[in-house]
Amino acid sequence: MSVAALMTVGELAGRTGLSHKQVRELEGRGLIYSVGRSDSNYRLFDETALWCVRTIGELRDLGLTLTEIERLRDHHRSGSEQPLEELFRAILDTVRARLVDQIDGLNATVARIDAFQARSRDISRWTVSQPIPASPALAANRANCRSPDRVTAGARTTWARTKRGTTIRRLGGSRPEEVDSTPICHRAVLPYCRQSRPRPR
Numbered sequence: 001m002s003v004a005a006l007m008t009v010g011e012l013a014g015r016t017g018l019s020h021k022q023v024r025e026l027e028g029r030g031l032i033y034s035v036g037r038s039d040s041n042y043r044l045f046d047e048t049a050l051w052c053v054r055t056i057g058e059l060r061d062l063g064l065t066l067t068e069i070e071r072l073r074d075h076h077r078s079g080s081e082q083p084l085e086e087l088f089r090a091i092l093d094t095v096r097a098r099l100v101d102q103i104d105g106l107n108a109t110v111a112r113i114d115a116f117q118a119r120s121r122d123i124s125r126w127t128v129s130q131p132i133p134a135s136p137a138l139a140a141n142r143a144n145c146r147s148p149d150r151v152t153a154g155a156r157t158t159w160a161r162t163k164r165g166t167t168i169r170r171l172g173g174s175r176p177e178e179v180d181s182t183p184i185c186h187r188a189v190l191p192y193c194r195q196s197r198p199r200p201r
Contacts, residue, residue: 026066
């Protein structure tokens with residue numbers, strides 16, 4: 001065969017629709033073989049490799065994995081008395097059973113979605129975006145603060161560390177209270193600090 005009829009990895013990939021990585025993987029698994037290298041040290045493939053890649057593509061379209069295709073190759077090489085067609089049919093039965101299981105799983109998921117929608121037509125509660133109302137007293141307090149994340153209560157100042165824009169306050173021994181307009185589903189408050197002012201890191 002003339003050198004002009006040989007193909008590099010890129011040319012073989014272009015004629016088969018595979019990526020360079022996929023062609024190299026097939027070669028690494030021993031499913032196709034190069035016939036040598038060019039003067040520029042590129043791998044070269046002949047028409048046999050092209051036929052093998054197209055045959056592998058047809059088997060993949062039937063649902064076979066590369067491991068199952070390798071079983072067919074190894075059986076063909078071993079010279080076993082078991083006909084190759086018999087093994088091929090057994091593998092196809094396995095593939096079909098696997099696909100049926102996947103379809104059953106997808107159908108079960110679709111059934112759960114249908115049941116959920118029938119049970120709860122209004123699913124807005126699963127996508128909460130209602131803002132948390134701020135109390136008027138705290139809104140006025142924040143307006144008088146020099147910093148938007150500081151709350152004053154008499155002579156005491158409490159600083160809050162926030163995440164996603166949620167501000168918290170602690171007045172006396174009260175529990176933290178969300179006061180900003182962050183959606184409930186995004187509420188995530190970091191531990192707050194009792195210091196009069198957080199120290200820079």
